């Protein structure tokens with residue numbers, strides 16, 4: 001690309017203003033030309049705050065008028081599907097924030113639309129760019145852990161109920177912590193283990209704290225409009241024999257404000273992502289291995305790295321770190337966990 005690629009952003013809220021817009025603006029290969037929001041007032045305010053020239057209250061109008069090359073979809077979860085489909089139809093490459101829509105049906109349609117359009121659709125699973133994830137992926141691929149037979153996925157918050165946006169609205173968010181923080185760590189676990197096929201899923205959800213007033217570590221949320229679970233847990237059995245246990249919360253009576261971690265148990269070694277450590281048995285002894293030095297290629301800001309990757313991808317300088325089919329697989333797991341929780345029965349995904 002000789003001229004900077006034109007970027008528009010749909011949903012100019014926290015993540016757009018904190019990560020997407022500034023990282024595009026720092027990269028000479030891209031120029032953010034406009035934002036669109038649900039109201040002209042909020043679009044204008046965000047455009048002025050971020051120094052973006054254009055603003056709209058309709059994403060389709062924006063796509064028609066600005067003819068962008070790239071689109072970041074940062075709108076509330078329930079809008080991801082419509083925004084991604086509109087952006088692909090307009091011939092754009094798309095970076096869509098997690099989750100990949102709010103159901104497997106939506107994820108499948110987005111996957112098919114991306115394939116038909118020939119454009120890239122990348123999901124905002126930036127944890128794959130954390131230094132620990134990069135090193136661990138290499139270690140897993142080199143066979144350091146052997147066969148990974150069990151995974152513990154943790155995305156727990158003590159009182160981390162988001163007080164902004166639509167994170168506690170069932171329809172707008174598609175679910176609670178499972179659809180929000182849980183989806184990140186499930187994605188990371190699936191990525192690190194090579195996306196094995198899930199065959200049986202058991203999930204349980206609880207709402208014990210969110211609907212009552214309490215201390216808010218992410219601001220004061222409204223307990224009266226809290227419609228989602230505050231804790232979800234589950235167990236998944238995979239075709240290759242692996243099992244995965246998941247626990248994720250917005251609020252729980254635990255000792256850490258937030259704990260995001262993927263723990264891999266393999267027959268040659270184990271590992272955790274946060275803090276990053278490898279566990280091995282060698283020479284008749286048990287070892288804990290931690291990286292002593294990570295060079296500058298391990299940029300710690302995973303959002304910055306993700307935006308750079310997206311630009312590299314669309315300029316043909318990189319292969320995608322995630323593909324739409326993986327977003328569909330994640331949504332199938334989440335739907336099965338919710339279905340199992342509501343039916344109080346395990347759900348079979350075997351064909």
Ligand SMILES: NC(=O)c1ccc[n+]([C@@H]2O[C@H](COP(=O)([O-])OP(=O)(O)OC[C@H]3O[C@@H](n4cnc5c(N)ncnc54)[C@H](O)[C@@H]3O)[C@@H](O)[C@H]2O)c1
Pocket residue numbers: 010011012013014015016036037038039042074075076077079097098099124125126164165166180
């Ligand atoms: N990858 C991450 O770590 C991460 C972190 C935070 C949020 N997110 C995701 O980003 C998305 C936005 O989250 P946020 O925290 O920035 O929320 P937010 O509420 O701060 O921002 C959402 C923005 O979208 C606008 N909006 C509302 N309805 C809209 C619509 N129908 N069409 C277009 N815009 C609309 C709002 O005015 C606001 O500007 C969510 O999908 C969330 O899951 C990802």
